[in-house]
Amino acid sequence: MDFEFTDKSKELQKRVRDFMDQHIYPIEDEYNTYVEENLWKEYPGMEALKEKARSQGLWNLFLPKDYGDLSPGLTNLEYAPLAQEMGKVPWASEVFNCSAPDTGNMEVLSKYGNAEQQAEWLTPLQEGKIRSAFLMTEPRVASSDATNIETSIVRDGDEYVINGRKWWSSGVMHPRCNVYIVMGKTDPGAQRHEQQSMVIVPADTPGVKVLRPLSVFGTFDPPHGHCEVDLKDVRVPVSNLLLGEGRGFEIAQGRLGPGRIHHCMRLIGMATRALELMCQRSAEREAFGRLIKDFSSVRQEIAISRCEIEQARLLTLSAADKIDQHGIKGAKDLIAMIKIVAPKMVCDVTDRAIQIHGGMGVCSDTPLAGFYAGARTLRLADGPDEVHMYQLGRNTVKQVLAARAESV
Ligand SMILES: Cc1cc2nc3c(=O)[nH]c(=O)nc-3n(C[C@H](O)[C@H](O)[C@H](O)COP(=O)(O)OP(=O)(O)OC[C@H]3O[C@@H](n4cnc5c(N)ncnc54)[C@H](O)[C@@H]3O)c2cc1C
Numbered sequence: 001m002d003f004e005f006t007d008k009s010k011e012l013q014k015r016v017r018d019f020m021d022q023h024i025y026p027i028e029d030e031y032n033t034y035v036e037e038n039l040w041k042e043y044p045g046m047e048a049l050k051e052k053a054r055s056q057g058l059w060n061l062f063l064p065k066d067y068g069d070l071s072p073g074l075t076n077l078e079y080a081p082l083a084q085e086m087g088k089v090p091w092a093s094e095v096f097n098c099s100a101p102d103t104g105n106m107e108v109l110s111k112y113g114n115a116e117q118q119a120e121w122l123t124p125l126q127e128g129k130i131r132s133a134f135l136m137t138e139p140r141v142a143s144s145d146a147t148n149i150e151t152s153i154v155r156d157g158d159e160y161v162i163n164g165r166k167w168w169s170s171g172v173m174h175p176r177c178n179v180y181i182v183m184g185k186t187d188p189g190a191q192r193h194e195q196q197s198m199v200i201v202p203a204d205t206p207g208v209k210v211l212r213p214l215s216v217f218g219t220f221d222p223p224h225g226h227c228e229v230d231l232k233d234v235r236v237p238v239s240n241l242l243l244g245e246g247r248g249f250e251i252a253q254g255r256l257g258p259g260r261i262h263h264c265m266r267l268i269g270m271a272t273r274a275l276e277l278m279c280q281r282s283a284e285r286e287a288f289g290r291l292i293k294d295f296s297s298v299r300q301e302i303a304i305s306r307c308e309i310e311q312a313r314l315l316t317l318s319a320a321d322k323i324d325q326h327g328i329k330g331a332k333d334l335i336a337m338i339k340i341v342a343p344k345m346v347c348d349v350t351d352r353a354i355q356i357h358g359g360m361g362v363c364s365d366t367p368l369a370g371f372y373a374g375a376r377t378l379r380l381a382d383g384p385d386e387v388h389m390y391q392l393g394r395n396t397v398k399q400v401l402a403a404r405a406e407s408v
Contacts, residue, residue, distance in 0.1 A: 003077070003314070003317045003321070005077075005078065005081060006078055008072070008074070008078060009074065009077075009078035009079075009081060009082070012058070012061070012072070012074070012078070012082055013081050013082060013085065015056065015057075015058060016058060016061075016082050016085045016086065016096070017085055019052075019053060019056065019058060019095075020085055020086070020088065020089065020092065023049060023052065023095075024049075024089050024092050024095065025089070027045065028089055028367070031043050031045075031091060032364065035091075035222040035223050036219075036222065038222070038223075039173075039220060039222045039223065040173045040174070040175060040222060040223050040225065041175065041223060042174070042175055042176065042223055043223070046094070046095070049095045050094075050095055050097065050128050053095050053096050053097075054069075054097070054128070057069070057072060058096050059071065059096060059097050059128075060096075060097050060098065060106075060126055061074060061079055061082050061083075061096055061098055062074075062079055062083070062098045062103050062258070062262060063106070063107075063110075063126075064076070065110070070126050070127070071126075075320075075324045076258070076261065076320035076321070076323045076324050077317060077320045077321045077324055079262075079265070079320070080261075080265045080316060080317055080320045081265075082096075083098065083262055083265035083266050083269070084265050084266065084268045084269035084272065084313075085269055086098060086266060086269065087265065087266025087267060087268065087269025087270050088269045088270065088272065088273040089367070090266075090270070090367070090370060090371070090374055093266065097126070097128045098262075100170070100259060100262065100263065101132060101133060101134045101170050101171055101259075102125055102131055102132050102171075103258070103259065103262055104134060104255045104256070104258070104259035105125065105132040105133075105134055105179075105181055105255075106122060106125050106126060107254070107255060107258055107259070108181060108198070108242065108251055108254070108255050109121055109122040109125070109242075110122055111254060112198075112242045112243040112247075112251050112254070113242060116239065117200060117239075117240070117242070121179050121200060124178075125179075129176070130176050130177070130178040130179065131171055131174045131176040131177045131178070131224070132171065132177060132178070132179045132180065132181065133169045133170060133171040133172045133177055133179075133180045133181075133203075134169070134170070134171075134180070134181050134255070135166040135169045135180050135181065135182045135183065135201075135229060135231075136149065136166070136183040136252065137166060137167060137168045137169075138150060138151065138164065138165055138166055138167065139165055139166075139167045139228065140165060144383060144384050144386075144387045145387075146183070146196070146249065146252055147192050147193065147195070147196075147249075149183055149184060149185060149196060150164060150184075150185070151163065151164025151165075151166065151182065151183070151184030151185065151231065152164060152184055152185055152188075153182075153184040153185060153186045153197055153199060154186075155186070155238065156235075158237060158238055159235045159236065159237055159238060160186075160199055160235070160236055160237075160238060160240070160241065161233055161234070161235055162182060162184060162199065162201065162207075162231045162233075162234040162235075162236070163231060163232060163233060163234070164184055164231050165228070165229070165230055165231070166182070166228070166229045166231065167214065167226075167227070167228040167229070168214065168226050168227075168381070169226065169227045169228075169229050170221075170224060170225075170226045170381075171224040171225070172203075172210055172213075172224075172225060172226075172227040172229060173210070173213050173220075173222070173223065173224060173225030173227060174223055174224040174225070175223065177203055177224070178202065178203050178204075179200060179201070179202055179203060180200075180201045180202075180203060180208075180229075181198055181199075181200060181201075181242070182198065182199050182200075182201045182231070183196055183197070183198050183248050183252065184196065184197065184199070184248075185197070186245045186246060186248075187245065187246060190246055193249045193250075194246040194247075194249070195246065196246070196248030196249050196252070197241060197242075197244075197245050197246060197247065197248040198241075198242040198243070198247075198248045198251050198252075199236055199240045199241050199242065200236065200240040200242065201231075201234060201236055201240070202236075205234050205235070205236060206234070206235075207231060207232045207233045207234035207235070208229065208230075208231060208234055209229065209230040209231075209232065210227050210228075210229050211227070211228040211229065211230055212227065212228050213225040213226065213227050214226045214227065214228060216373055216377055217373040217376070219373070253328070254328065256382055256383070257323065257328035257331070257332070257335055258323070258328070259382060260335055260338070260339045260382050260383075261316065261319055261320060261323065261335055261338060263339075263342070263343075263378055263381075263382065264312075264316045264319075264338045264339065264342035264343075265316055265320070267312075267342040267343060267345075267346045267375060267378065268309065268312055268313050268316055268342065270346050270350070270371045270374070270375065271305070271308075271309045271312070271345060271346045271349040271350070272309060273367070273371075274305075274346070274349050274350045274352075274353040274368060274371055275302070275305050275306060275309060275349060275353070277353055277357070277366060277367075277368065278301070278302060278305065278352065278353040278356050278357075279293070279302060281356060281357050281360075282298055282302070282356050292356065298356060301352040301355070301356065302352075304352075305348075305349045305352055305353075308345045308348065308349060309345065309349060311341075311345075312338070312341050312342050312345045315334070315337060315338050315341055315342075316338050316342065318334055319331055319334035319335050319337070319338045322334050323335070332395075333392060333395055333396075336388040336389075336391060336392040336395075337392065339382065339383065339385075339388050340385050340388045340389055340392070342378075343375045343376070343378035343379045343385075344379060344385065346371065346372075346375035346378075347372060347375045347376055347379070350368055350371045350372040350375060351372065353368050354368050354369070354372065
């Protein structure tokens with residue numbers, strides 16, 4: 001396997017790194033303070049940053065197709081190191097129009113949306129004019145098993161009527177979040193994986209009520225937030241259905257493949273930055289007559305962190321390459337592997353970085369506490385670790401038995 005990056009990817013890596021150095025790191029603290037103080041308001045400099053990134057061709061880098069000035073059309077392997085750079089600052093991806101949940105929603109609309117749906121919702125998303133949310137998880141049922149979803153989508157003439165309660169709907173509080181993709185059941189009597197459908201719901205549709213933003217380890221993750229949302233007799237035209245009735249599960253599978261791997265790419269960047277901070281801090285501070293970096297236990301923490309990051313990085317690249325070569329289905333085991341490995345690895349690396357920073361590590365003077373919270377939630381979001389292990393374990397046994405049967 002050759003993970004040498006193409007010239008196109010190398011050149012973009014340099015440009016993203018330069019952009020981060022010139023425009024993102026210098027305002028990182030200012031941004032964080034603004035959104036903490038103003039919660040659901042967009043940072044006033046965000047639009048100018050987006051414009052700058054777009055004018056430099058650093059826009060929609062995750063989109064696999066070449067959309068002219070809207071995307072350079074990179075493979076997943078070419079995109080991976082760019083997402084890694086962006087991941088070093090949790091909000092930076094938005095500047096390049098590469099942030100979740102918009103990336104996943106854009107992929108859904110471009111893969112499964114029709115021309116009208118794309119003109120109305122995909123184009124403004126690709127242009128970064130609006131933002132979006134994905135409403136699948138529900139408070140009343142174990143949503144790691146998506147077949148449990150209870151929200152009802154009932155056809156009434158030319159409209160669908162939606163009733164249900166969602167939570168952990170990321171992005172809903174963002175002032176530009178204009179559209180939701182909602183998963184529910186159109187036919188509870190159908191086969192287990194054919195009961196679900198997905199519909200497009202404009203955020204201002206009557207009957208949509210945002211009940212509350214949920215806190216994550218005590219903060220609200222502004223300005224996008226994660227919300228509990230009530231859907232009461234919400235009516236949308238039947239033309240808002242994506243792909244077809246009963247095909248929601250299929251869309252969910254297609255959506256989560258690249259989405260999961262994008263998260264993992266950003267996580268590798270986060271861990272890399274935690275390691276950099278760990279090295280810098282330990283080289284500056286002295287205890288018991290020597291620099292902290294010179295304690296053997298600290299060197300071990302740094303060394304093991306580097307090993308774990310590199311292991312996860314190579315696994316992520318392998319998954320990205322497999323998607324490029326064999327599609328999401330062919331890469332499903334590697335996608336599961338990296339989703340199991342990357343968030344846990346970042347939790348471990350960040351935990352060590354926090355420890356080496358002493359008290360400073362848990363406050364907001366460094367990004368480490370935020371990294372830890374973000375990585376910890378990703379052991380749940382997009383499917384808890386156990387669900388991926390459950391499926392990967394099942395596939396592994398099947399494959400081993402099939403290989404044995406073939407060799408006999
Ligand atoms: C910060 C954050 C953002 C999120 N954003 C979104 C979003 O934008 N849209 C959205 O729809 N959802 C979102 N989610 C929800 C997330 O995807 C769900 O929380 C996740 O799928 C788990 O569902 P649940 O919370 O209902 O847990 P449950 O299904 O109740 O599961 C609870 C626990 O049971 C155990 N478990 C479940 N299945 C198995 C198994 N097969 N084997 C062993 N143990 C098992 C696991 O420990 C699991 O964590 C987000 C969550 C968080 C925390």
